[in-house]
Amino acid sequence: MTLTPPSSSSSSSSSTRDKKDKSTANRYPKAVVFDLDYTLWPCWCDTHIQTPLKSVSKTEIVDNYGTYLSLYPHVESIVQELAANNVRIVGASRTATPQVAKKLLTMLHIGNKPAISYFDSLQWGQGSKTKHIKLAANQLGMANDLQSGEFILFDDETRNRDVNKVNCHFVHVPDESKGLTREIFEKGLKQWASATPSTL
Numbered sequence: 013m014t015l016t017p018p019s020s021s022s023s024s025s026s027s028t029r030d031k032k033d034k035s036t037a038n039r040y041p042k043a044v045v046f047d048l049d050y051t052l053w054p055c056w057c058d059t060h061i062q063t064p065l066k067s068v069s070k071t072e073i074v075d076n077y078g079t080y081l082s083l084y085p086h087v088e089s090i091v092q093e094l095a096a097n098n099v100r101i102v103g104a105s106r107t108a109t110p111q112v113a114k115k116l117l118t119m120l121h122i123g124n125k126p127a128i129s130y131f132d133s134l135q136w137g138q139g140s141k142t143k144h145i146k147l148a149a150n151q152l153g154m155a156n157d158l159q160s161g162e163f164i165l166f167d168d169e170t171r172n173r174d175v176n177k178v179n180c181h182f183v184h185v186p187d188e189s190k191g192l193t194r195e196i197f198e199k200g201l202k203q204w205a206s207a208t209p210s211t212l
């Protein structure tokens with residue numbers, strides 16, 4: 013069985029980038045929060061993945077069941093873009109097996125570095141993601157930024173829309189076969205930018 017999503021065409025991604033509206037193209041929030049399961053990778057890591065995990069390449073692992081797993085195809089360039097623009101990156105997951113999620117983030121690479129090295133904060137556990145996001149904001153000294161609307165959560169589960177209560181903008185990742193795509197990412201940034209007055 014493979015959980016590796018189909019490769020995307022790089023030409024469609026660059027043409028999307030060319031068509032981007034320049035007025036909002038370069039505006040980023042101070043922090044982006046990512047759900048993990050079905051947002052960054054196509055599985056529930058507490059259900060579909062069994063350790064031990066083996067590295068197949070820098071971007072693919074195989075688990076004890078023979079299940080192959082990679083990040084969704086657009087995740088790498090999105091994470092690199094955020095890091096290059098000094099946006100803090102947070103992971104927020106309700107998974108029952110944070111140790112498996114951490115292992116995946118350590119084994120799967122983004123631009124030659126373990127994916128986990130791009131995350132400024134990782135928050136785990138059941139319950140509302142409002143809790144995860146408030147903890148991350150406090151940990152990063154960004155409570156005021158959260159209050160002023162400088163956080164976005166990308167997540168496949170609409171129940172997590174309740175993060176709006178702590179002023180975090182919610183962007184739904186609707187298709188588990190594609191996960192976080194550049195189209196969703198850019199649309200989410202634009203929606204956030206038009207809903208959030210610039211503090212500059």
Ligand SMILES: [Mg+2]
Nearest residue numbers: 047049050168
């Ligand atoms: Mg999820």
